[in-house]
């Protein structure tokens with residue numbers, strides 16, 4: 548097995564868990580985030596579990612740099628079979644009434660335009676093979692707008708629209724595209740640490756939001772990719788969805 552997964556936004560929560568889940572299934576893993584030291588620590592942890600990985604520090608808000616980043620990953624691993632895209636920071640919420648163009652431009656780069664650039668760069672080889680995976684991780688704000696929690700929501704909503712359209716177009720051509728919407732706090736993530744440390748506020752009572760295990764979410768992503776019978780899933784399931 549020489550398949551390669553690229554985790555875009557490889558942090559301590561979902562990114563690390565997806566790397567482990569696919570790694571356990573035999574995938575080699577390319578790890579992308581900005582903090583090179585943390586990526587190296589994750590890579591060493593994966594090596595301890597017998598998983599081959601390599602680190603590619605990059606700022607995914609810099610959409611124009613995506614083609615060169617993909618070239619570096621392909622040069623190292625030879626091929627890209629699956630991408631998982633779910634970068635997130637803790638400075639993420641802006642009330643819609645306060646949102647300005649410059650702020651939203653950043654979110655559009657990070658959550659919509661960079662994924663489009665990545666798909667442009669990796670899709671041709673997937674279509675040539677007639678197999679591949681494009682996996683998007685998001686907050687539930689992409690499908691359920693919430694007061695005070697705008698900013699990334701509009702950009703994520705656009706990315707969801709894009710991935711659902713990709714799903715319909717690419718399924719007959721052997722490539723899976725789909726989205727996981729996270730409607731809880733991810734245990735062990737930077738977001739979890741910020742919430743429990745009180746550095747994220749915006750009037751939300753985070754104690755009422757379910758705590759989710761990243762390994763369970765990674766399993767859901769694995770199931771979406773391997774079963775290919777759903778374009779998206781929300782965890783935990785939301786009323787009416």
Ligand SMILES: NC(=O)c1ccc[n+]([C@@H]2O[C@H](COP(=O)([O-])OP(=O)(O)OC[C@H]3O[C@@H](n4cnc5c(N)ncnc54)[C@H](OP(=O)(O)O)[C@@H]3O)[C@@H](O)[C@H]2O)c1
Pocket residue numbers: 555556557558559560561562563579580581582583585605606607608632633634635636657684685686687729730731732733734736737738739761
């Ligand atoms: N954490 C939660 O409680 C929570 C709640 C609801 C929804 N979600 C969703 O679940 C998904 C996974 O969240 P997670 O917290 O578990 O993520 P994670 O895998 O722990 O971390 C994501 C990583 O993205 C990286 N990142 C942020 N901005 C970046 C940029 N400009 N360029 C490159 N990398 C960047 C950060 O690393 P660097 O700082 O090193 O770049 C961060 O460690 C996300 O889609 C998020 O919206 C999470």
